[in-house]
Amino acid sequence: MSRKSYLVALIELPNGRQMWVNLSKKLRKAIYWERNQQANPDWQHVLDGNYLTIALTKYHQNQAKLTVGRVIRISWHQRPCPTFSRNQFITPDHLRQNWLDAYRYLRHDYRLPNRLRICWALARFRVKLK
Numbered sequence: 001m002s003r004k005s006y007l008v009a010l011i012e013l014p015n016g017r018q019m020w021v022n023l024s025k026k027l028r029k030a031i032y033w034e035r036n037q038q039a040n041p042d043w044q045h046v047l048d049g050n051y052l053t054i055a056l057t058k059y060h061q062n063q064a065k066l067t068v069g070r071v072i073r074i075s076w077h078q079r080p081c082p083t084f085s086r087n088q089f090i091t092p093d094h095l096r097q098n099w100l101d102a103y104r105y106l107r108h109d110y111r112l113p114n115r116l117r118i119c120w121a122l123a124r125f126r127v128k129l130k
Contacts (some may be wrong), residue, residue: 005076007031009047009085011054011069014124018072020081021054027085031074047071051095051125053086053106053118066114068106068121095122096129 007028008020023031027047035043050071055064066086090102103122107115 005078006080007074008077008081009052009074010072011052011085012072013067013069014121019069019083020077021069022081022084023074024085024087026087027089044074047074047089050089050091051102051106051122052089053108055083055086056117058082059084063111065117066110067117068125070125092129095126099123099126 007023009023010018011021012018031043031046034040034046040046048071051068052071053066054069056067057065064083071089086108088106088108090106095102099122103119106118106122110118
């Protein structure tokens with residue numbers, strides 16, 4: 001009998017810390033499609049280096065603290081992580097070329113505190129890209 005595995009991503013936060021997060025259902029489906037339909041041997045690296053909206057805390061009453069992190073790698077874990085990614089992500093080129101557009105995309109329809117954390121995170125990562 002096989003055990004259930006979880007597709008997770010190792011994320012670098014703006015402060016340099018790293019954390020594992022579960023990938024959202026839509027991102028998992030896209031990665032499975034890349035692996036199965038496109039037969040991409042590098043399917044585990046399709047998100048490497050991209051910037052992903054993630055939850056820093058567990059959801060409580062449909063709310064969580066959100067920020068942006070850089071994907072270091074994707075892996076399989078036997079246990080789920082306590083937090084999840086959201087569906088929005090951008091490439092380093094997008095962040096480098098048009099910071100405001102990248103922010104407008106990632107801020108989505110989140111509340112002001114999350115928008116401020118996303119703005120701050122993108123600014124930190126943009127400085128690191130230069």
